[in-house]
Amino acid sequence: MGLTERIERNVDLSYFEGRIPVNYLYTYGLGFEKFFRALKEEGKLLASKCPRCGTTYFPCRVFCEQCFCEIEGTLGVSGEGTLYSYSVCHLNMDGSPKKTPEVVGLIEMDGTDGAKFVHLIDAQPEEIQIGMRLKPVLKPKKERNGDIFDIKGFKKA
Numbered sequence: 805m806g807l808t809e810r811i812e813r814n815v816d817l818s819y820f821e822g823r824i825p826v827n828y829l830y831t832y833g834l835g836f837e838k839f840f841r842a843l844k845e846e847g848k849l850l851a852s853k854c855p856r857c858g859t860t861y862f863p864c865r866v867f868c869e870q871c872f873c874e875i876e877g878t879l880g881v882s883g884e885g886t887l888y889s890y891s892v893c894h895l896n897m898d899g900s901p902k903k904t905p906e907v908v909g910l911i912e913m914d915g916t917d918g919a920k921f922v923h924l925i926d927a928q929p930e931e932i933q934i935g936m937r938l939k940p941v942l943k944p945k946k947e948r949n950g951d952i953f954d955i956k957g958f959k960k961a
């Protein structure tokens with residue numbers, strides 16, 4: 805398969821099953837640490853706004869990716885937004901059918917710029933419509949670990 809060929813079936817991709825023993829330490833960095841700490845401890849979603857160009861980032865950043873300006877402070881956002889696009893996944897990576905379809909959406913989050921990929925939960929594919937309002941669903945506080953999986957997914961607002 806050439807590099808420019810379009811892959812239309814996920815079973816055409818090369819993959820292997822197994823485990824690779826890798827030890828690593830990942831740090832969130834200054835901006836993401838604020839985000840994940842607030843998510844874990846307070847159940848808050850933090851964004852940040854560039855004081856120069858006005859771009860608002862979710863999750864929060866400490867530097868603007870547009871104009872490289874330093875960003876101090878954060879602002880809380882609801883996490884609610886509008887579904888821009890979505891895809892319904894019926895197959896697992898090995899080509900076998902999923903027990904229930906999984907829906908991945910692209911959400912334009914209120915008060916932020918850009919869009920984010922999210923999992924849609926508690927929704928039947930036939931109920932999903934572009935333009936529908938979504939809201940985040942967080943794990944209960946005692947189950948949160950300070951990682952992205954503390955957000956269980958997004959559901960109809």
Ligand SMILES: [Zn+2]
Binds near residue numbers: 856857858868872
């Ligand atoms: Zn900026």
